[in-house]
Amino acid sequence: MLKVENLAVHYGVIQAIHDVSFEVNQGEIVSLIGANGAGKTTILRTISGLIRPSQGKVEFEGKAIEKAAPQKIVASGLSQVPEGRHVFPGLTVKENLEMGAFLRKDAGVKDDYEQVYQKFPVLKERLSQDASTLSGGEQQMLAMGRALMSKPKLLLLDEPSMGLAPIFIKEIFSIIQEIQQQGTTILLIEQNAKMALSIADRGYVLETGRIVLAGTGEELLASDEVRKAYLGG
C-alpha cells in the first residue's frame, strides 16, 4: 500500500535520512521505532508531502506521491496525526473535527462523526470547548479523531504516547488496534518501543537516519539489539 524506496532527506547540507526503504501492506500496523533525533518525524513529513526528499521514491497505492501537494495526498486517503498533536487553538472540538472532514464530498461524514464519538466519548462531551483547553491525552484523541474524519486508508501516527500517563497510553494503543480492525492501515512512529512493537504486525528500527533492523513485532521485541537499546536490557 505504501512503499518507500531509497529515501534520502537533507536539511540544508545536513543529511537526516540515508537510503531508507520500507513498506506497509494493506491491513497492517507497522511500527517505526527510534530514539530522539533518529529521523522518524522527518520520514513521516516526507510521506505527507510536507518535506521534499533529495532522493528516492514514495509510492501510495501504486502512485508516486513524493512530488504531490500535501492536500492531494490527504485527499487520496493518507492522513497524519502530527507529533505534539497540533489541534487548532481558538477552535472548538467540533470545529477541529470539521477541519478533518474539510476535503470530503461524500455522504458518509455524519456517520463518521458518530464513529469518532464512539471511540472517544470524552470528545462528545466537550464539543463546544476550545481545543486548547483539553488535557494532553484529550488533545491526542482529538488529533486522532480529526485525522479519522478525513476517512484515511492509511493513518500515520507520530508518537501518540508522548507525554501521556500510562493509563492514557494504554487506551490510545487499544484504540489504534480498533482502528486497524475496522479496516484502516497504520504506520506508527514511536519512541515507546515496547508498546509500539507489541501491537505491530511488523516493525523497523531507525538509527541516525538509517534502518538497522526489520522484522515482525514479536521478533523485534525478542531481539537482543532492541532489548538493549530500547527496552532497558
Ligand SMILES: Nc1ncnc2c1ncn2[C@@H]1O[C@H](COP(=O)(O)OP(=O)(O)OP(=O)(O)O)[C@@H](O)[C@H]1O
Ligand atoms: N527543520 C529542520 N532543520 C534542520 N534540521 C532538522 C530539522 N528538522 C529536523 N532536523 C534534524 O534532523 C534529524 C532528525 O529529526 P527528526 O525530528 O526527524 O527526529 P525524530 O526521530 O522525530 O526525533 P524525536 O523522537 O525527538 O521526535 C535531527 O538531527 C534534527 O535535528
Ligand SMILES: [Mg+2]
Ligand atoms: Mg519526532
